[in-house]
Amino acid sequence: MAASTGGRRARLRQATLAEIHGAVRTLLVEQGSAAVTINAVARHVGMSGPALYHYYASHDELVGAVTADFFRELTAAMEEARDAHADAPAGARILAACRAMRAWAIAHPAEFGWIFASPISPSDRRSDSPRQQAGQRFEQVLLDLTVELWQTRPFPVPDPADLPAPLREQLTAYSANIEGRLPPEAAHVFLTCWIRLYGLLCMEVLHQLDFAYTDVEPVFEECLSDLAQVLALDGADQPTV
Amino acid sequence: MAASTGGRRARLRQATLAEIHGAVRTLLVEQGSAAVTINAVARHVGMSGPALYHYYASHDELVGAVTADFFRELTAAMEEARDAHADAPAGARILAACRAMRAWAIAHPAEFGWIFASPISPSDRRSDSPRQQAGQRFEQVLLDLTVELWQTRPFPVPDPADLPAPLREQLTAYSANIEGRLPPEAAHVFLTCWIRLYGLLCMEVLHQLDFAYTDVEPVFEECLSDLAQVLALDGADQPTV
DNA sequence: TATGCTTCCTTAATGGCTCTAGATAACCTT
DNA sequence: AAGGTTATCTAGAGCCATTAAGGAAGCATA
Numbered sequence: 001m002a003a004s005t006g007g008r009r010a011r012l013r014q015a016t017l018a019e020i021h022g023a024v025r026t027l028l029v030e031q032g033s034a035a036v037t038i039n040a041v042a043r044h045v046g047m048s049g050p051a052l053y054h055y056y057a058s059h060d061e062l063v064g065a066v067t068a069d070f071f072r073e074l075t076a077a078m079e080e081a082r083d084a085h086a087d088a089p090a091g092a093r094i095l096a097a098c099r100a101m102r103a104w105a106i107a108h109p110a111e112f113g114w115i116f117a118s119p120i121s122p123s124d125r126r127s128d129s130p131r132q133q134a135g136q137r138f139e140q141v142l143l144d145l146t147v148e149l150w151q152t153r154p155f156p157v158p159d160p161a162d163l164p165a166p167l168r169e170q171l172t173a174y175s176a177n178i179e180g181r182l183p184p185e186a187a188h189v190f191l192t193c194w195i196r197l198y199g200l201l202c203m204e205v206l207h208q209l210d211f212a213y214t215d216v217e218p219v220f221e222e223c224l225s226d227l228a229q230v231l232a233l234d235g236a237d238q239p240t241v
Numbered sequence: 242m243a244a245s246t247g248g249r250r251a252r253l254r255q256a257t258l259a260e261i262h263g264a265v266r267t268l269l270v271e272q273g274s275a276a277v278t279i280n281a282v283a284r285h286v287g288m289s290g291p292a293l294y295h296y297y298a299s300h301d302e303l304v305g306a307v308t309a310d311f312f313r314e315l316t317a318a319m320e321e322a323r324d325a326h327a328d329a330p331a332g333a334r335i336l337a338a339c340r341a342m343r344a345w346a347i348a349h350p351a352e353f354g355w356i357f358a359s360p361i362s363p364s365d366r367r368s369d370s371p372r373q374q375a376g377q378r379f380e381q382v383l384l385d386l387t388v389e390l391w392q393t394r395p396f397p398v399p400d401p402a403d404l405p406a407p408l409r410e411q412l413t414a415y416s417a418n419i420e421g422r423l424p425p426e427a428a429h430v431f432l433t434c435w436i437r438l439y440g441l442l443c444m445e446v447l448h449q450l451d452f453a454y455t456d457v458e459p460v461f462e463e464c465l466s467d468l469a470q471v472l473a474l475d476g477a478d479q480p481t482v
Numbered sequence: 483t484a485t486g487c488t489t490c491c492t493t494a495a496t497g498g499c500t501c502t503a504g505a506t507a508a509c510c511t512t
Numbered sequence: 513a514a515g516g517t518t519a520t521c522t523a524g525a526g527c528c529a530t531t532a533a534g535g536a537a538g539c540a541t542a
């Protein structure tokens with residue numbers, strides 16, 4: 001192995017990688033997922049086919065790498081929204097991050113499709129793949145914000161005794177998995193909110209709502225205000241429901 | 242064109258079509274979406290490649306036809322659950338149909354993936370494609386039940402004046418689209434419930450919840466009881482919330 | 483400076499795919 | 513029996529992913 005950072009070769013390699021990723025994205029956006037073939041990408045960057053195998057071991061790996069890019073870009077957009085008003089309360093920053101997520105998804109539907117609706121190739125199941133790592137960092141954004149909210153102004157949670165045992169066990173495991181930063185019942189509220197938000201976005205981007213809506217934005221906003229209520233973000237010190 | 246029904250030829254053709262669909266499904270389930278190629282399907286039914294083009298004009302059309310099958314099978318499963326206790330109140334039958342939907346999706350994840358997460362090929366965008374027609378019949382099941390519920394024991398709806406204008410306009414259009422069987426504000430409640438349910442199922446089947454849950458069933462049940470509350474299905478004549 | 487290793491790229495080739503074209507047999511109607 | 517229809521075949525063009533084998537250029541060290 002040569003110098004992995006800094007050297008001229010390494011810089012050139014990075015530039016080539018960036019060019020390859022750019023070509024993949026262009027093909028995806030302009031001609032759809034099926035147009036992203038090794039050969040087409042290679043042609044696009046002025047190489048001939050097999051040369052790409054010096055950068056990625058397979059078509060799947062290339063797709064996984066670019067999908068990780070998309071994940072990171074989405075994450076960055078949400079972090080930027082979160083940090084735009086760093087002094088605002090956690091609740092406001094949660095909403096900002098959620099809106100940023102949808103804005104990115106709407107602006108980049110093809111990319112979001114790869115992030116979300118991809119069958120997740122076997123090679124990307126291993127948790128050390130770039131794709132999985134980017135996914136974990138993505139999840140952290142809203143989790144971090146929710147933890148902060150929980151610590152500064154805890155939201156109402158159900159009595160754990162009211163949760164069915166199988167659910168409670170899974171929540172306990174998840175709570176441990178995030179190092180106890182949320183207790184199981186708070187994790188439950190977090191996951192519930194997250195599922196509603198992400199599920200709605202997924203349906204919108206996959207065109208499952210076309211039969212009823214031409215513009216999902218108000219639906220999304222209503223979902224957000226539902227969540228604000230669940231998380232007691234309504235400005236008052238205690239919810240006045 | 243020869244006789245389109247009844248004749249011996251027509252019967253043979255139907256049998257061949259069924260065999261083709263069966264081969265597609267077997268390949269999909271056992272080896273994944275990518276294994277469903279024209280050639281592999283043809284081999285499976287003992288034909289050689291191009292012969293399939295006498296039944297379908299393209300790979301996309303074949304996939305669309307089988308996806309429509311899946312849609313119809315899912316619809317039938319829900320209708321069966323709905324009709325199993327034809328004398329039960331509409332609310333109970335709604336819940337039964339929802340559970341049947343999830344049961345089918347869990348039992349047939351690959352098929353559900355085609356129904357839900359397929360990019361919807363351009364040829365299937367036309368509303369007369371078998372795929373779209375099956376989709377419409379599918380939507381009707383829960384819509385019919387909700388209409389019946391609305392007529393027999395109306396659920397609480399928001400004041401239309403509280404809905405933002407853009408949303409209200411879309412709901413009015415949708416209400417007209419379903420021939421006014423639900424007024425816009427009731428349609429809003431229906432769509433909201435529908436989105437939560439379908440969105441959750443979609444996330445489960447696409448493995449987007451694996452990071453937190455190993456068994457989504459209790460989450461689904463909690464979602465259902467949320468919906469039961471929204472639709473005031475709780476047995477009392479009026480919700481006691 | 484000369485030698486050899488590494489990196490990047492090429493062409494050639496294999497075997498798969500979709501889909502078209504043309505030919506052939508078998509079947510149905512008249 | 514004749515003519516049209518239907519179902520199938522083989523051949524082939526033009527894609528694709530991937531492997532193999534080799535060449536040129538940069539870099540490092542003797």
